[in-house]
Amino acid sequence: MRRLSLSSRLALLFAACxxxxxxxxxxxxxxxxxxxFIELDQQLLEGKLIGLRQALHDVRSSDSEIRPxxxxxRQADLxxxxxxxxxxxxxxxxxxxxxxxxxxxxLSTITHAGTDYRVLNAPLFPxxxxxxxxxxxxxxxxxxxxxxxxxxxxWLTVGLSALATALLGAWAARSGxxxxxxxxxxxxxxxxxxxxxxxxxxxxxxxxxxxxxQFNAMLGRLDDSFQRLSxxxxxxxxxxxxxxxxxxxxxxxxxTRPRPIEDYREALxxxxxxxxxxxxxxxxxxxxAKADHGLLMPKREPLQLGHEVDVLLEFFAPLAEDARVTMSxxxxxxxxxxxxxxxxxxxxxxxxxxxxxxxxxxxxxxxxEHTAGLRLNIENTGDGIDPxxxxxxxxxxxxxxxARQESSSEHAGLGLAITQSIVRAHGGQIRCxxxxxxxxxxxxxxxxx
Amino acid sequence: MKLLIVEDQPKxxxxxRQGLAEAGFNVxxxxxxxxxxxxxxxxxxxxxxxxxxxxxxxxxxxxxxVRGAGLDTPVLFLTARDAVEDRVxxxxxxxxxxxVKPFAFSELLARVRSLLRRGSTAPQETSLQLADLRxxxxxxxxxxxxxxxxxxxxxxxxLEMLLRRQGEVLPKSLIASQVWDMxxxxxxxxxxxxxxxxxxxxxxxxxxxxxxxxxGMGYVLEERGA
Numbered sequence: 153m154r155r156l157s158l159s160s161r162l163a164l165l166f167a168a169c170x171x172x173x174x175x176x177x178x179x180x181x182x183x184x185x186x187x188x189f190i191e192l193d194q195q196l197l198e199g200k201l202i203g204l205r206q207a208l209h210d211v212r213s214s215d216s217e218i219r220p221x222x223x224x225x226r227q228a229d230l231x232x233x234x235x236x237x238x239x240x241x242x243x244x245x246x247x248x249x250x251x252x253x254x255x256x257x258x259l260s261t262i263t264h265a266g267t268d269y270r271v272l273n274a275p276l277f278p279x280x281x282x283x284x285x286x287x288x289x290x291x292x293x294x295x296x297x298x299x300x301x302x303x304x305x306x307w308l309t310v311g312l313s314a315l316a317t318a319l320l321g322a323w324a325a326r327s328g329x330x331x332x333x334x335x336x337x338x339x340x341x342x343x344x345x346x347x348x349x350x351x352x353x354x355x356x357x358x359x360x361x362x363x364x365x366q367f368n369a370m371l372g373r374l375d376d377s378f379q380r381l382s383x384x385x386x387x388x389x390x391x392x393x394x395x396x397x398x399x400x401x402x403x404x405x406x407x408t409r410p411r412p413i414e415d416y417r418e419a420l421x422x423x424x425x426x427x428x429x430x431x432x433x434x435x436x437x438x439x440x441a442k443a444d445h446g447l448l449m450p451k452r453e454p455l456q457l458g459h460e461v462d463v464l465l466e467f468f469a470p471l472a473e474d475a476r477v478t479m480s481x482x483x484x485x486x487x488x489x490x491x492x493x494x495x496x497x498x499x500x501x502x503x504x505x506x507x508x509x510x511x512x513x514x515x516x517x518x519x520x521e522h523t524a525g526l527r528l529n530i531e532n533t534g535d536g537i538d539p540x541x542x543x544x545x546x547x548x549x550x551x552x553x554x555a556r557q558e559s560s561s562e563h564a565g566l567g568l569a570i571t572q573s574i575v576r577a578h579g580g581q582i583r584c585x586x587x588x589x590x591x592x593x594x595x596x597x598x599x600x601x
Numbered sequence: 602m603k604l605l606i607v608e609d610q611p612k613x614x615x616x617x618r619q620g621l622a623e624a625g626f627n628v629x630x631x632x633x634x635x636x637x638x639x640x641x642x643x644x645x646x647x648x649x650x651x652x653x654x655x656x657x658x659x660x661x662x663x664x665x666x667v668r669g670a671g672l673d674t675p676v677l678f679l680t681a682r683d684a685v686e687d688r689v690x691x692x693x694x695x696x697x698x699x700x701v702k703p704f705a706f707s708e709l710l711a712r713v714r715s716l717l718r719r720g721s722t723a724p725q726e727t728s729l730q731l732a733d734l735r736x737x738x739x740x741x742x743x744x745x746x747x748x749x750x751x752x753x754x755x756x757x758x759x760l761e762m763l764l765r766r767q768g769e770v771l772p773k774s775l776i777a778s779q780v781w782d783m784x785x786x787x788x789x790x791x792x793x794x795x796x797x798x799x800x801x802x803x804x805x806x807x808x809x810x811x812x813x814x815x816x817g818m819g820y821v822l823e824e825r826g827a
Binding site: 421424425428431432434435436463466467468470471474492495496499500503567 | 701703704705755777781782783784785786787788789790791794795798816817818
């Protein structure tokens with residue numbers, strides 16, 4: 153079944169509401185008028201009853217002369233029946249009265265031969281137990297006609313007002329929902345090339361402002377990811393361009409004329425270096441791609457971080473001694489994580505620290521434990537990093553030192569990005585701070601996740 | 602030593618065969634999985650090198666068939682797919698090791714030799730020797746030309762590895778993995794520095810050098826004519 157549009161739904165709902173309300177009001181009104189008529193009839197009949205009781209005060213039996221005409225003649229639509237206490241009919245003021253009438257005292261309404269009557273039963277002498285009964289019949293057909301007319305009017309009103317609100321509601325809903333159409337138009341125009349379209353949040357009604365805000369935020373996030381992705385592809389191409397052009401040039405130059413065997417060997421060695429660099433780059437990018445797809449699944453083995461750091465410090469010890477940098481570790485904490493991945497992450501940080509620590513500098517690793525998790529600081533002395541660049545450190549291919557940009561034998565600038573991916577895969581966060589001659593990488597890891 | 606390579610990329614297969622043959626192995630190379638499986642099931646080979654993606658039977662099916670037939674021939678997987686589950690699956694099915702493309706040939710060679718050595722029970726050595734270099738495994742002492750050399754624990758482990766695999770070119774990644782238990786590719790030059798320091802102690806004072814750098818490939822310990 154085709155689903156109704158929001159406008160039609162709203163219009164139908166409006167119409168239904170109006171119909172229910174007007175129907176209710178109509179029924180209330182018609183009920184009130186009917187009650188009012190009954191009250192009027194009762195007052196009239198009771199007034200007549202008093203007059204009739206006076207006029208008929210000497211009636212004792214069916215043989216008595218009955219002359220209530222004076223009272224009745226003033227009211228053409230009123231009829232009277234007098235019956236004995238045994239129910240026998242003594243007198244009828246009109247010929248076409250119904251044969252059987254209710255005997256219980258009080259007011260009732262009957263229909264006889266197309267005519268509606270209000271009927272009042274009362275004893276002629278209220279103080280006597282075997283008093284003859286007076287039955288007053290008031291023709292109320294014109295009341296009923298009025299009520300029927302009114303009911304028709306009510307139905308007509310209900311119908312017309314429902315129709316009118318349906319139409320007005322449709323119009324109101326359409327104009328009320330215009331911001332949604334605007335939203336849909338913006339959404340229609342969004343593609344990879346135009347992720348910069350935004351909804352005007354301030355001109356949106358309050359109910360939609362939140363949605364518009366989220367919608368814009370979503371576009372923003374998509375835009376950001378897409379920019380990164382495009383930048384990443386562009387960076388890959390750029391990174392590969394230098395070694396590729398080296399390979400091409402070197403190989404072609406080598407082949408242009410015959411050379412001694414040593415030259416060929418040299419050319420192949422040089423090519424090998426470029427190729428190894430490219431292979432490493434591709435492997436690192438595959439690792440990052442895996443992380444991006446949530447495929448880095450760290451093992452959960454119990455580890456002592458202090459021990460892991462010591463192993464790494466031992467690994468880097470020859471480099472540190474060469475660079476005359478002292479390395480130390482303080483603190484320890486247990487963690488569940490992947491030994492190989494964490495070693496890789498920390499080794500990138502230590503390698504990085506060693507590269508930027510000047511001679512006679514210092515690298516300190518500090519591990520501290522707190523309730524929620526643990527913190528590992530790797531800090532090194534040195535010039536520090538421009539605070540504006542701290543955020544970008546973990547970007548792929550980002551190098552703090554632009555002079556290294558084109559030297560292909562250097563690091564590709566993926567190490568910190570890989571470290572970040574590993575830390576995130578462990579449910580942690582990494583950031584970099586730099587002040588007062590220290591550069592500090594702070595890793596925060598949950599104990600269990 | 603007869604090796605079987607099942608690899609459907611002609612260029613890769615060709616160079617693998619050439620490289621391994623020149624390293625002294627008797628190598629057979631087939632490109633399709635069905636033939637590969639028939640040959641593997643003959644039991645004539647000391648090692649199988651299987652590409653995972655093959656036409657006919659893939660590498661995993663072959664290793665299952667081989668293990669199903671009760672053969673314990675070591676299997677080295679080559680794969681371009683680097684998903685963790687792939688590795689787990691390959692090893693669970695009975696593969697002994699895997700290499701993810703792109704890999705260095707020196708790495709492959711070192712792994713092949715490791716796998717081939719694994720089965721053979723080498724006699725329990727008490728010392729290792731090359732020329733006038735002697736490493737006493739029990740007393741943890743190193744001498745060269747009767748002269749005592751003091752090494753740190755890691756330097757000792759590094760020299761032991763070089764001596765045990767003398768004549769083999771050992772890639773840096775393998776050294777990092779075996780000596781320091783760093784099982785990842787790192788572009789750090791720690792290994793270069795460590796080798797340089799070892800050379801300083803082992804080679805520098807002696808006319809004939811034993812530790813050699815094979816450019817772009819790794820390091821080898823061997824006696825070379827002056």
